[in-house]
Amino acid sequence: MRTILITGPGGSGRTTVAAATALRAAAEGVPTLVLGADRTDTLGAALGTATGPAPTRVTATLTAWRPDAGARFREDLTAFQTRAAGVLDLLGAARLDAEELTPLPGAEELSLLRALRDATLSERYELLVVDLPAAPRALDLLALPEELRRYLRRLLPPERQAARALRPVLGRLAGVPMPADWLYETAARWDVELAAVDAVLADRDTAVRLVAEPGPAGADAVRDTRLGLALRGLRTESLVANRVLPDDLPLHGLVAQQRKALADWTQAFDVTAVPHLGHDPRGAEDLAALAVPGVNTAPAPVEWPVTDQIEEDGVLVWRIPLPGAIRDGLDLVRRGDELVITVGGFRRIVALPSALRRCTVAGAALREGELRLRFAPDPDLWPR
Missing domain, CATH: 3.40.50.300 (P-loop containing nucleotide triphosphate hydrolases)
Structure with missing residues (x-):
């Protein structure tokens, strides 16, 4: 579909x-x-x-x-009360009737x-x-x-x-x-x-x-x-x-x-x-x-590729397209095997690709709407 x-x-x-x-x-x-x-x-x-x-x-x-949304919320919460009946009874909690439930x-x-x-x-x-x-x-x-x-x-x-x-x-x-x-x-x-x-x-x-x-x-x-x-x-x-x-x-x-x-x-x-x-x-x-566009065109896939530049520069480069991003609004934090990206008021935590988890961050650049992260292989983790 x-x-x-x-x-x-x-x-x-x-x-x-x-x-x-x-x-x-x-x-x-x-x-x-x-x-x-x-x-x-x-x-x-x-x-x-x-x-x-x-x-x-x-x-x-x-x-x-x-x-x-209201009907679905009532169904879910009623089902939750049924499954948690033992805990609710132990706490002496009063059940909520479906008629009194309003969506949160x-x-x-x-x-x-x-x-x-x-x-x-x-x-x-x-x-x-x-x-x-x-x-x-x-x-x-x-x-x-x-x-x-x-x-x-x-x-x-x-x-x-x-x-x-x-x-x-x-x-x-x-x-x-x-x-x-x-x-x-x-x-x-x-x-x-x-x-x-x-x-x-x-x-x-x-x-x-x-x-x-x-x-x-x-x-x-x-x-x-x-x-x-x-x-x-x-x-x-x-x-x-x-x-x-x-x-x-x-x-x-x-x-x-x-x-x-x-x-x-x-x-x-x-x-x-x-x-x-x-x-x-x-x-x-x-x-x-209304002259709206048709639906037969195939959308171009979005890719966040990792390119191998170890032979040339000794690094792997992770390319993340961020059209419209500006350097002043960009913040990057590596936390274990995750990367926290904040840009333009938006924030996302993404898992590092498996190859990059064995690397250390060697630098980052924002060029032509693309974030390029450089990772250097960690000698203690990278296979020789």
Whole structure:
């Protein structure tokens, strides 16, 4: 299945573009699912068909779905209370009824990620179009699976579950109760679910399309979002310049700002200019009039290659594309077998490739939108 993630600054028309992209693909005969993230039915307003927690058939080849985060949260917490019944009873805790549960912060994000995973596992569709929240919330959402998996592995290392027979002894020695089997089982189930979402994001057929209105504010948002996506290893397939004013208008004011932004964007992106309709698009006829890009192009893979320059310079070079990064906003910290990268207000902790774990850091440079890290083999660890 091909997956297209669509995001952009708030108010840029990303939901409309997502709906138009899905409708165009469906009109070409591609079985398509469009997934919405907003609490309010902005997706349904654009499509002209109400959407909700159950998949809704819009046309013969197009289905829309807007998951209910509240219902999923109630199901999960009710299941958790059932599994932890013994501990809760021991503590004298009062159970929460499903009717009194309201979603906590983060519930919507987790619900959307699960829906994304479920959709990609379905064999009914060939294309998934995801209307992500506005950036930078979308960037936080896309970072969530990797970060949660890292936290789970640190807090409940799977290998410690193997010491099941020793837990009573360890509990007496430590003076505290050891984690129960159900806790490890829950962590393992979460890890599998999150790994499935990670696999979707890392798939070579997954790409991101940015939507923005040309202009100074849109240019700043596009630059920051592109950098945040690059740090996550996500490819920006194209940029949809939305609500572009007609060419025959006098070249001043907003028109001049749009032309300048478009000229700058075409040097860095595959840009599709979508003309302003003069009104907010509503329904299939308006969406069909939007000149959104097709979905048949194959996205270029994102690679963080390690090149061997030991013969020439005595180092291995790890190349990490970070378009738009500036030296003053870059910070690097090696911590064991991990590298902490902070750039432009974004932060990611990545595991070093196996060959680099036996090396010491010999230097770093940021050139032409690419971070180049030099690693020298450690004589005590590197095979002779």
